[in-house]
Amino acid sequence: MKACVHIIRHCPYSNLLVLSIYLLLSCSFRPNNKRLKEIRENYESGKWKTYSSQRLSDTIRNTNSNNIQAWWTIFNDPTLDSLEELAVKANPDIITAIARLDEARANVKLSASDLFPAIRFNPSATRNQFSQNRPNPFQTTGNQLPGVIINTFQLPLDFDYEIDLWGKYRNNVQAAKHNYASYTADMNGVLLSITTDVAYYYMQVRVTDLKINIYTKALQTRKDNLILTEERYRVGLITLLDLSQAQSDYQTIQSQFYDLQNYRNAAEHALAMLCGLPAFSFSLPKKDWNIQLPQIPEGIPSDLLKRRPDIQSQEQRAEAANAVIGVYKAYKFPSLILTGSAGTLSREVNTLLSSDSKTWQLGATLSLPIFLGGRNTALIQMAKARYLQTTAQYERVILSSFREVEDALNTLAQRKEQSILQDSIIKTAELTAMLSRERYSKGLVTYYEVVNNERTALNTQSIAIQIRGDQFTYTIYLIKALGGSWQ
Structure with missing residues (x-):
């Protein structure tokens, strides 16, 4: 090494030699990432700025992409x-995503190994016997070579190293690192998807x-x-039509009640699977539930979209x-x-x-590709395609993320107004249904009017609950669209 340094220092073209070595070792055919930069700058300069005309926060939010916040605590449940x-601890999809991340991390190390020389210890022991009838150009007619037995014992360290002149291996390492980062984001995406x-x-x-x-309550009513209808029919105050309508109404509510129970069981089973539990072992007790909707701040900064795992x-x-384009371009140039x-x-072993x-x-x-039937050109074209x-x-x-946020915000605004109405x-x-029951008890109307008005009252209550459920659902969708809360 000292001799090499001495030669470089005293070489009349030492500066040129050092520059040439530096350029060779730093050469890379990785193209300028122009298209990706254009897309990013396009949305950063305009469409990233706002969702609406409301006041936006000027705070630049730096979030850790390796961790999804416990956003669900905003519901205080x-x-x-x-x-x-x-x-988060037991879901199989999360465990799978973590394993994929570990695989990608190992692949970075595997790719980086090409940057270093390979040194192998290859001890061997062989014993060869040479034939007496082996060819010999100097052999005279009738003479036969003697048979020879040769023992060979060897303890070598073998070394090979390809100098990365054109950045083939360095670009491969960069590709592996970016893939690892994408798997990290994928894992966060799985976490966000499972928790939502x-x-x-x-x-x-x-x-x-x-x-x-x-x-x-409706079933009891x-x-x-x-x-009451059966009693009135028994004494002859009403016809069989009123009685059959009362019976049909009662049975209809019973049937709808069973549908709700079945829907609840299905939702419970889905929860069990998400939590990594068998459905038969999971049960969520009923309880009084009056959780308030979290307050969504005005002017959510659209920069939050940048932390979305899918982006x-x-x-x-x-x-x-x-x-990878740079990797394949390097294949067209010599390798040393x-x-x-x-x-x-x-x-002999004793003299080894x-x-x-x-x-x-x-x-x-030095290996220079001359003709490979267009293989390298095809690889470059595939990599560019x-x-x-990926840029498309x-x-x-990005466009999908804006749509999802707008859909959630618009739906929440509409449901808020609809809830008041x-x-x-x-x-x-409810007032109409109560008046109908009073009129029916006095014999002023038929049971048909009572049935219609009570069904209407029940439907309005059911719709109100559904609206409230939609408000919670689209709050969750908004959180998912923003990559994990608006905070």
């Missing part, structure tokens, strides 16, 4: 908190419980009406695809491989470690 914690699904099905269970409550993942995939071997070789048995070999191989696919998908994910509708419908 201890049962939901415990379910989310269980799902848990919240969704939990809300479905609680909303269904509210509906079951009103149907339980219909039963009382049926008893981060697709961006990293585009970066990886771009690096250094080889060497050093060790001992002897015909002596100084007279030492042996070594150094060599270099894949890069264009990157833009699609529905409260007024419920009061009117």
Whole structure:
């Protein structure tokens, strides 16, 4: 090494030599990531800025892409908190995503190994017998070579190293690193998807419980009406038509009540699977539930979209695809491989470690592709096509994220107004149903009027609960669309 440094220092072209070595070692055919930058700058300069004309926060939010916040705590529901914690620890999809991430991490190390020389210890022992009838150009007619037995014992260290002149291996490492980053984002995406699904099905269970409550009351009301109708029919005050309508109304509510129970069971089973539990072992007790909707701040900064796992993942995939182009371009240029071997070789074991048995070999191989039938050109074209696919998908994910946020915000705004209106509708419908029951008890109307008005009152209450459920559902969708809460 000292001799090499001495030669470089005293070489009249030493500066040029150092510059040439530096350029060779730093050369890379990875293209400029122009398309990805154009897409990113397009949305950063304009469409990233706002969803609406409302005031936006000026705070730049730096989030850790390796961790999804416990966003569900905004609902202040201890049962939901415990379910989310269980799902994060035991959900099979999350465990699978973590294993994929470990695989991608190992692949980075595997790719980086090409940057280092390979040194192998290859001891061997052979015993060869040469034939007496082996060819010999100097052999005279009738003479026969003697048979020879040769023992060979060898303790070599073999060395080979390809100098990364054109960045083939460095770009491969960069591609592996970007793929690892994309798998990290994918894992966060799985976490976000699982936790939002848990919240969704939990809300479905609680909303269904509210509906079951009103149907339980409605079923008792219909039963009382049926008893009253049967008594009035027995004394001849009403016709069989009124009695059959009361019976049909009671049975219809019973049937709808069973449908609600079945829907609740299905939501429970979905929760069990998300939490990594068998359905038969999971049960969510009914309880009084009056959780308030979280307050969504005005002017959510659209920069939050940048932390969406799917956007981060697709961006990293585009970066990886771009690096692969550089890998394949390097295949069209010469490769320089250094080889060497050093060790001992002897015909006897007892002299194997002596100084007279030492042996070594150094060599270099320059490989230049001349004709491969267009293979390298095809590889480059494939890599460029894949890069264009990833950038197009990157833009699609961005556009989809804006749509999802707008859909959630618009639906929440509409449901808020609809909820206020529905409260007024419920009061009117309940009053109408009460007046109909009073008129029926006095014999002023038929039971048909009672049935219609009570069905209307029940439907208005059910719709109100459904509106409330939609408000929770689209709050969850908004959180998912923003990549994990608006905070």
